[in-house]
Amino acid sequence: MAELDPARVLPGLLRRRATELADRDYLIDVAQGRHTYSDFQRRVEEFTGLLRERGVGPGDRVAVLLPTCVDEQALWIACGWLRAVQVPINPAYRGAMLRHVLDDCDPRLVVTVADRADELDAAHVFVLELGQPLAHDPAVLDGLDDPKPWDTAAVIYTSGTTGPSKGVLTPWGQLVTGVDAFDDIGPGDVLYAPFAAFHLGGKVPLQIVAHWGGTFVFRDGFKTDRFWPDVRAHGCTRAWAFYAMANFLWQQPPRPDDRDNPLRSITGGPLLPDHAAFAERFGVRMRTNYGMTEAGWPIATGDLVVDHRSCGRARAGYELRIVDDFDTEVPPGRIGELVIRADRPWTMNTGYLGRPADTARAWRNGWFHTGDAFRRDEDGNYFLVDRVKDAVRRRSENISSFEVESMVTAHPEVLECAAIGVPSEDGEEEIKICVVPMPDSKLEAPALAEFLTATMPRFMVPRYIELLDELPKTPTSKVRKVDLKRDPFTAATWDRVSAR
Structure with missing residues (x-):
């Protein structure tokens, strides 16, 4: 297989696009407006100059504690030009979690907004006023070589679903492969992906749409009631949605105009069991x-x-x-x-x-x-x-928590479910399900247990059920099962054996 083409690496590609497609929309932040390819490149140059003035150079790490916005993305590309490495941090992190990431990455500089600055070491902080112009030297990139596939694009901290987050060293070449991975996106497409910029899913869209000369539409966090209005308002032809996002869309009451949208495909994973019905209802292809x-x-x-x-x-x-x-x-x-x-x-x-x-x-x-x-x-x-760590070992059976969850969410009054293994008297595990009922549901644990007993293999029927208002989530909508396992038996936990 041919080696990666260095010309496809994002910072250099964007500099060329700023000339070739100067007035075409590149990024649309639904809350803060449109940025053409040339607008975005100018912002990258502004931040490159700012970082250089702050002494940032090759190998330095720049921690970014910002909402998902155009400035966060421009700072990322600016770091690339200086051979520095951006460390995007989840803005929801505070206290011990924030300290863990900062201590772990040891940044040369932290860029944040005013209302977060007091949580940080002031000696290493630049407080940014989002969207405000900075001094601009259009020659700031002169003499700088384009970043290469082997240069580190970012340190992206894992979701931490099973323990403390680790910083993944992600090379620019890995971003380039996203173009071929999402092969239904092509010239002129408008991609909607309401994913956080501190996650790979919020970064690779910039690579893909720049390759094809398209447009990336995003917002700072998924909102069920804004998905279709955003798609329609901006003429989005492709969209990404994780399982939980697609499930929230599917659970909304059907509307006569469900198919009245410009989308041709939605990519996400895992697929809903009802993915074919979802595709028919909204008039899209489903991929994963x-x-x-x-x-x-x-x-x-x-x-x-x-x-x-x-x-x-x-x-x-x-x-x-x-x-x-x-x-x-x-x-x-x-x-x-x-x-x-x-x-x-x-x-x-x-x-x-x-x-x-x-x-x-x-x-x-x-x-x-x-x-x-x-x-x-x-x-x-x-x-x-x-x-591997989420599989439940019960009475010599290896049980997939995902399969348990799929069967539980088949109940018409269940919105979401997480299955975990909890300690058992026999030294192995029992199954507990944490369930979020549908809004206005009167679902109770005994009735749900009766439904599951009739529809599941006996060895998979959960012993414990707990009804919750919401499940703890990572920024990418994955359930943080480590939080659920921390205190598995609460006053709200219903035990099928005791009840019997």
Whole structure:
């Protein structure tokens, strides 16, 4: 396979687009307005000058504690020109979580807004007034070489669903692979992806639409009631939505104008069990893939969706294996851990910042270990079973929490569900489900248990049920099961055995 073309690396590509497509919309922040390719490049140059004045240079890390906005993205590209590395931080982080990231990345500079500055070490902080012009030297990039595929684009902290976040060293080359991973996006498309800029899903759209000369529409956080108005207002032709987002859209009462929208496809994952009905209701194609911060997007369905549980097939450029605890490959149909390696250099993570032991453990035997349990069928379709640490071991059965959750959300009064393993008297685990009922639902745990007993295999029926107003989430809408496991037995936990 051919090596990555350095001309596709985002900062250099954007500088050329600012001349070729100067007046075309590049970024549309639904809250703060439109920015053409030339507008955005000017902002990048402003921030490049600012960072240079603050002494930022090659190898320095710049922590950015900002909402998802055009300035956050322009700061990212400016860091690239100086061979510095942006560390985007979730603005929801405070206290110990914020200190963990800052201590871990040891930034040369922190850029934030005024109402967050008092939480930081003032000696290393620049307080930014969002959107306000800065001194602009159009020659600030003169003499600077375009960033290369092997340069580090960002340190992106993992969601931390199972423990403290680790900083993933993400090379620019990994962003380039997003263009081919999302192969339904083409020239002139308008992509709507309301994902946070401190996550890979909020960064790769800039790469994809710049490649095709398209437009990226975003907002600072997904809002169910704004999804379709945003799509219609800005003529969005493609959209991304994780499972929880798609489920929230699906659960809204049907409207006569559901199909009256410009979207041609929605990509997200995992797919809803009712994905075909979703596609018909809204007049879109549904696609899915498997991706992670450390590995990009090695699996995708394209338009060939064989089963809502499948992530698709291996993409060109990646080798995939499913292995046991000793890294020995297991046959089709058997569950094991997915491990990955790429044909081309600089298309996957280069390690965890300051964590050589974690890096070596993840990359042992020359393969990146995803921590995800998968199985593969004879046709080469890959099925995500669970996070390895989330699978529940109950009475000698390995139970997928994802499959439990899918069956629980089949109840018409369940909006969301998270299944976890909790300690059992026999030394293994019991299943607990944390359930968010639909609005105005009168659902109670005993009635839900009766429904599940009639519809689930006996060994999968949860022993414990707890009804919640909401589930703890990461910024990418993944459930933080580590929070649910911290105190698994609360006063609100209903026990099916005790009740019986």
